Amino acid sequence: MNEKRYFILDGIRGFAVINMIIYHFIWDLVYIFRFDIPWFESEISYIWQQFICCTFIFISGFCEPLGTRKLKRGIIILGLGILIEIVTMIATPENRVRFGILTLLGSCAILIIPAKKFLEKFPSIFGLILSIALFLLTKNINDGYLGFNNLNLIKLPSNLYKNSITTYLGFPMPNFYSTDYFSLMPWIFLYISGYFSYQIFKRQGFLKYLKISKIKSLEWIGRNSLALYVIHQPLIYFLIILFL
Template sequence: MTESFRAIPIPAAKGNRYGFLDTIRGLVIISMVFYHLVWDMVHLLGVSGIDMRSSGMFLWQRSICWTFILLSGFCWPLGKRHFRRGITVFGAGMLVTAVTLAVMPQNRIVFGILTLLGSCMLLLIPLEKLLCKIPAAAGLALSLFLYFFTANVDQGYLGFGGFSMISLPQSWYQGNLAAYLGFLPPDFFSTDYFPLLPWMFLFLAGYFLYRTVSGSHIWRRIRVLNVPALSFLGRHSLLIYLLHQPLLYAIIQLAG
């Protein structure tokens, strides 16, 4: 069974109309860099005493990923060039896959979070007309329900937590397409694995969350709140991700 213990950011829209979103993104970018630093110290330097599979580390990693995926869905209605942005993010995910397969196949990233986000951005283009017909609050509730209901699809069932309600055919769990969709084959491995199921439903939750709050007085007030340094990091999150790991590797090699 493959678990994801890496975290990757989403790209930010240009401009500063929504400084609050960029500020949150920038804050989580910092958390991501520190998480990856700890991950590298454990896996590359062999630092002991840190259990990357502990509940605390798992929640740290998940908090980063949950925030970025929700933010990406939240920001989707604010963008205009969805196809271009989706292709860019998906292409960045493919680049990460190619580089990790070539340089460090033992820590390869296949169907990571960038691939997921790019896929979601592209899939929402044909789905938007249908999604617009769904009441925002109902769509948010349904998306969250489906996210938790499909959270264990990689383990062969639909249900909540450890409670299996519907067992899925083992014949579905074969090949790379199955892995991309969320039906994890037993021989598949990736240090960063974010398939469409269940994660697209979290992206959709972000999309419906924006529609739910976009007309509220509170949102109109907080959307312009801005911490310039954090906002700068948030606007350049994709570039930071692509560069920060090589820099961390270089620092660790020098330290080692």
């Protein structure tokens, strides 16, 4: 067994991957193949989708201190995100992906490298509380407000929302459309909260509990999550067409 591997993290990521594949399978049925599945528009479906993406982003931030060749990996992930944007805009423009989750994760992995000297100035518990607070405060900025879900605290100036750069940051330009939109804000704050959580686990000696292997199949999926993410949508699409 690899003593340096945190198998619990692999298992959590693997569980999120399975949920993602199931979610996207149903999404394809509803929005591409026009199946009538009313509950998929419900609050439960939204919570499910948020659980999946929040798990990926938080775990990615938690694992950031564990990685090697961090800049190279960040560039690869960002490049895959850009490639997915190009392919979907050409092949399926009505279901295009712009600034998707891989673009976000690659950006976070790159940006946190120069930001570490600044982040290290904060006590870990304070940094965790502050990053979570900023995530909750900026959760609604895509919709023009500071606030979280149904709680809109401050309406933001409309002139913030004007071009591709502002869209990337979290202020989508008029008529912007993407089937998978993860702007830098608010999600970078969730990524940073994962980073600070790792520091707390390390300081408290909790990391040893993450080395326990539980479900090897889930752990394998978690270790190969990037490859599975890249191939799962075209594979799902092909299988649905095959069976229909």
